[in-house]
Amino acid sequence: MTIAIDLGGRRALVTGSGAGIGREIARWLARAGAVVAVADIRGDRADEIVESIRAEGGEAHPVVADARDDDQLERMVAESAEKMGGLDVAVNNIGMLGSGGTAPLLEMDGAAWRDVLDQNLVLTALSMRAEARIMQEEGGGVIINVSSGETTRPAPFLGGYGAAKAAINHLTDTAAVEWGPSGIRVVAVAPGTTLTEAVADALDDEQVAAIVDSTPLLRMTEHDELARLTVFLASDLARCITGGLILADAGANLSRNRPATGG
Numbered sequence: 601m602t603i604a605i606d607l608g609g610r611r612a613l614v615t616g617s618g619a620g621i622g623r624e625i626a627r628w629l630a631r632a633g634a635v636v637a638v639a640d641i642r643g644d645r646a647d648e649i650v651e652s653i654r655a656e657g658g659e660a661h662p663v664v665a666d667a668r669d670d671d672q673l674e675r676m677v678a679e680s681a682e683k684m685g686g687l688d689v690a691v692n693n694i695g696m697l698g699s700g701g702t703a704p705l706l707e708m709d710g711a712a713w714r715d716v717l718d719q720n721l722v723l724t725a726l727s728m729r730a731e732a733r734i735m736q737e738e739g740g741g742v743i744i745n746v747s748s749g750e751t752t753r754p755a756p757f758l759g760g761y762g763a764a765k766a767a768i769n770h771l772t773d774t775a776a777v778e779w780g781p782s783g784i785r786v787v788a789v790a791p792g793t794t795l796t797e798a799v800a801d802a803l804d805d806e807q808v809a810a811i812v813d814s815t816p817l818l819r820m821t822e823h824d825e826l827a828r829l830t831v832f833l834a835s836d837l838a839r840c841i842t843g844g845l846i847l848a849d850a851g852a853n854l855s856r857n858r859p860a861t862g863g
């Protein structure tokens with residue numbers, strides 16, 4: 601017997617899928633048969649990913665919105681569902697360090713705190729709400745929130761980002777309880793440090809080597825590895841899984857001497 605994952609007929613929104621990890625999540629969901637809404641603030645990037653999915657024989661639609669704006673965020677979710685004819689899967693992938701960047705807690709002022717919470721926690725909470733409203737009407741769905749391994753241990757110099765992502769883990773569990781009876785599963789996932797453009801720019805060779813040395817599988821996480829986990833969680837193979845944080849990080853969360861990385 602062969603077990604295959606078939607997301608044919610499912611409609612999936614991936615936020616921030618014009619680049620990095622989100623781009624691979626969109627591609628892999630499409631490869632598994634889902635119709636995908638590629639939502640990004642950068643229209644050029646969204647168009648490029650949609651073209652690459654179509655070139656592989658998949659179906660995808662671009663949606664351009666700045667999700668930091670509440671009205672645009674609502675429209676992003678509504679337009680995605682409209683273009684796809686419904687919403688079965690939503691991956692909330694947008695997240696960033698915020699304007700404070702990497703900083704010791706003593707240097708984090710109110711503006712830096714508000715920005716990092718806004719761009720991670722609030723943005724994810726409002727995305728989930730818009731998505732769940734549609735899914736409740738349709739009888740269920742799956743919401744997958746992209747968190748961080750920095751929530752599994754103290755996050756020196758990433759205190760704001762780590763706290764905001766940890767709050768997303770908590771929010772995920774609360775939503776899993778509130779929306780479970782409506783047939784909506786909600787799960788948080790986290791990649792290990794992945795050399796996306798911004799992360800590669802932020803880390804020098806020595807820092808990359810330190811991360812590799814401290815990771816049980818002695819390597820970084822590749823761009824597509826969170827995508828593979830996401831495809832599984834979106835599928836019926838994971839139909840009993842809701843709540844919790846699931847990591848695809850080469851075991852990095854188990855390391856005691858791991859340096860803070862920015863992701």
Ligand SMILES: NC(=O)c1ccc[n+]([C@@H]2O[C@H](COP(=O)([O-])OP(=O)(O)OC[C@H]3O[C@@H](n4cnc5c(N)ncnc54)[C@H](O)[C@@H]3O)[C@@H](O)[C@H]2O)c1
Nearest residue numbers: 616618619620621640641666667668694695793794796863
């Ligand atoms: N890269 C890592 O090492 C790492 C590690 C742990 C967690 N993460 C998390 O994974 C997720 C993806 O990270 P990444 O490194 O691939 O990011 P990235 O910066 O490479 O890509 C993010 C995408 O989101 C889009 N975007 C940004 N702000 C937006 C907005 N307001 N509205 C719409 N689109 C917007 C960008 O244009 C870009 O295409 C984030 O939540 C991040 O916190 C990343």
